[in-house]
Amino acid sequence: MIRDITLGQYYQTDSVIHRLDPRVKLVATFVYIISLFLFHNFTGYLVAALFLAAVIKLSHVPFQYMVKGMKAIMFLLLLTVVFNLFLTPGETLIQIWKFTITKEGLKLSIFMAIRLVFLIIGSSLMTLTTTPNHLTDGMESLMGPLKTLKVPVHEIAMMMSIALRFIPILLEETDKIMKAQIARGADFESGNLIRKAKAMIPLLVPLFISAFHRANDLAMAMEARCYRGGEHRTKMKPLHYEERDTVAYTILVLYLIVLVVVRNIGFLP
Amino acid sequence: MGIIRTSKLIYEYIRRDEEGNPEGITRAVNDVDLDIKPGEFVAILGHNGSGKSTLAKHINAILHPTEGTVWVDGMDTTDEENVWDIRQRAGMVFQNPDNQIIGQVVEEDVGFGPENMGVPTKEIWERVEESLKAVGMYEYRKYSPNKLSGGQKQRVSIAGVLAMHPKCIILDEPTAMLDPNGRKEVIRAVRALNQVEGVTVLLITHYMEEVIHADRVIVMDQGRIELQGTPREVFSQVDRLKSLRLDVPQVTLLAYELKKAGVALPDGILTTQELVKALGDFAYASH
Numbered sequence: 410m411i412r413d414i415t416l417g418q419y420y421q422t423d424s425v426i427h428r429l430d431p432r433v434k435l436v437a438t439f440v441y442i443i444s445l446f447l448f449h450n451f452t453g454y455l456v457a458a459l460f461l462a463a464v465i466k467l468s469h470v471p472f473q474y475m476v477k478g479m480k481a482i483m484f485l486l487l488l489t490v491v492f493n494l495f496l497t498p499g500e501t502l503i504q505i506w507k508f509t510i511t512k513e514g515l516k517l518s519i520f521m522a523i524r525l526v527f528l529i530i531g532s533s534l535m536t537l538t539t540t541p542n543h544l545t546d547g548m549e550s551l552m553g554p555l556k557t558l559k560v561p562v563h564e565i566a567m568m569m570s571i572a573l574r575f576i577p578i579l580l581e582e583t584d585k586i587m588k589a590q591i592a593r594g595a596d597f598e599s600g601n602l603i604r605k606a607k608a609m610i611p612l613l614v615p616l617f618i619s620a621f622h623r624a625n626d627l628a629m630a631m632e633a634r635c636y637r638g639g640e641h642r643t644k645m646k647p648l649h650y651e652e653r654d655t656v657a658y659t660i661l662v663l664y665l666i667v668l669v670v671v672r673n674i675g676f677l678p
Numbered sequence: 679m680g681i682i683r684t685s686k687l688i689y690e691y692i693r694r695d696e697e698g699n700p701e702g703i704t705r706a707v708n709d710v711d712l713d714i715k716p717g718e719f720v721a722i723l724g725h726n727g728s729g730k731s732t733l734a735k736h737i738n739a740i741l742h743p744t745e746g747t748v749w750v751d752g753m754d755t756t757d758e759e760n761v762w763d764i765r766q767r768a769g770m771v772f773q774n775p776d777n778q779i780i781g782q783v784v785e786e787d788v789g790f791g792p793e794n795m796g797v798p799t800k801e802i803w804e805r806v807e808e809s810l811k812a813v814g815m816y817e818y819r820k821y822s823p824n825k826l827s828g829g830q831k832q833r834v835s836i837a838g839v840l841a842m843h844p845k846c847i848i849l850d851e852p853t854a855m856l857d858p859n860g861r862k863e864v865i866r867a868v869r870a871l872n873q874v875e876g877v878t879v880l881l882i883t884h885y886m887e888e889v890i891h892a893d894r895v896i897v898m899d900q901g902r903i904e905l906q907g908t909p910r911e912v913f914s915q916v917d918r919l920k921s922l923r924l925d926v927p928q929v930t931l932l933a934y935e936l937k938k939a940g941v942a943l944p945d946g947i948l949t950t951q952e953l954v955k956a957l958g959d960f961a962y963a964s965h
Contacts (some may be wrong), residue, residue: 419783419822421783421820421821421822421825540781540782540783540786541782570780571780573782574780574781574782578776578824623776623777626772626777627777627778627780629740629772630770630772630777630778630780631780631790632740632765633740633765633769633770633772634765634769634780634790634791634794634838634839634842635762635765635766635794635795635842636790636794637762637794641796642793642794642796643792643793643798643799644793644799645785645786645789645793645799645802645803645806646786646789646799647799
């Protein structure tokens with residue numbers, strides 16, 4: 410169940426998308442997420458879907474990897490849909506007792522669902538095709554100007570990369586502790602929400618303790634390998650833009666132009 | 679002068695009870711004198727709490743001595759200015775492979791040390807390639823560490839240290855969390871480093887089988903060095919080792935018991951082949 414979150418899990422293969430500069434991918438993901446909220450018609454979604462499908466195809470990452478990540482946000486998705494469905498004022502379609510479904514609500518909830526799905530797939534595509542180290546390198550470089558404002562950019566990037574690296578390890582550990590507790594009669598499944606939350610305590614306490622142990626070990630291992638912050642540090646994979654990155658930026662701009670055009674004329678409702 | 683030298687090294691820490699009140703002082707390392715020559719393969723043996731890991735952490739300047747001095751390549755570890763030079767020269771591999779791999783891809787992890795040292799990009803790549811080849815992990819360079827077995831992860835950790843071009847490597851129970859195959863893999867890699875690349879190795883372990891190829895074995899108990907010598911010298915003292923709660927390798931134990939039962943065998947037999955040969959000689963002689 411908890412293993413389904415693919416966020417932060419790099420998928421090892423070789424593709425154009427994998428080789429792109431992480432800054433391109435970061436900017437593109439950011440732009441793509443914003444673009445999802447730019448339009449309110451189906452043609453726009455068609456364009457966004459085509460764009461996403463093309464990138465998925467190019468990335469050589471099996472589609473089910475992204476679908477797996479979706480399961481984790483199913484609840485959030487349902488909640489959004491339900492709220493939008495019932496709480497949007499407008500022309501009444503169906504009325505059940507006190508709840509009314511409006512035409513606008515239906516449209517909005519479908520839009521919201523598609524947006525969320527695209528958003529998750531889009532961002533997990535970034536983490537699936539970029540190693541966290543690469544990703545944080547990209548962020549460090551994009552946030553570089555903040556250094557003059559005394560923002561500890563390198564430290565933030567390092568923390569993020571370590572957090573990402575430990576997600577699968579801690580998940581595995583959670584699984585292990587869970588099984589150990591189940592073997593001793595713990596019950597994580599039955600009961601109401603409060604009981605379930607209480608049942609998590611014997612899971613979270615050992616997990617936290619082990620996380621602190623790991624953090625301590627890791628800090629020692631990093632120091633033993635001469636880690637002393639961002640000063641005097643060289644890069645194994647320094648970032649520089651290649652031709653393909655320019656091409657990618659151009660495609661991104663084209664995508665935006667198409668979207669803006671579609672937004673304004675939109676030949677479908 | 680040796681590459682690692684300690685003189686009258688003492689390390690004490692304050693034991694605390696559950697509320698954090700001091701209970702007493704524990705001397706984890708007690709009056710240890712050590713001199714390790716370049717190129718040597720030294721193994722430190724001891725059961726849990728014998729102070730062997732504490733000793734190892736002194737050599738990497740992670741811990742500082744309460745009394746006495748530690749020199750690594752002639753540098754005093756208590757001198758703050760030497761810390762990074764010492765850590766580069768005396769690389770350290772820890773017990774848990776998961777908690778010392780920083781990179782999400784094998785090659786990035788191996789490059790972490792050289793990056794910290796400010797090595798130019800091109801040279802980092804050369805070092806990564808050469809270190810991964812030295813431990814036989816080059817074909818896994820693009821893998822995620824989570825997909826590797828314990829023994830493979832530990833070999834990546836060793837490559838990560840090797841990429842810093844250290845003069846010696848300290849391995850703090852590198853095989854404690856591995857299965858028998860992983861253990862063999864790691865020990866083979868360590869031996870190759872010592873013999874082919876000439877790296878000084880300080881192996882800390884509680885598995886006897888791993889130390890029979892060492893040049894020198896040091897047995898520690900309660901913070902002190904109790905025994906020292908070649909594996910043959912050390913393992914011939916079966917009774918002494920037993921009193922220190924250490925197990926001798928099974929073959930050595932068998933030879934020891936046979937000898938006690940009246941079979942004339944030489945002392946300190948370490949491998950099956952040796953025992954077979956010795957028994958053959960014995961059978962021949964008694965004919």
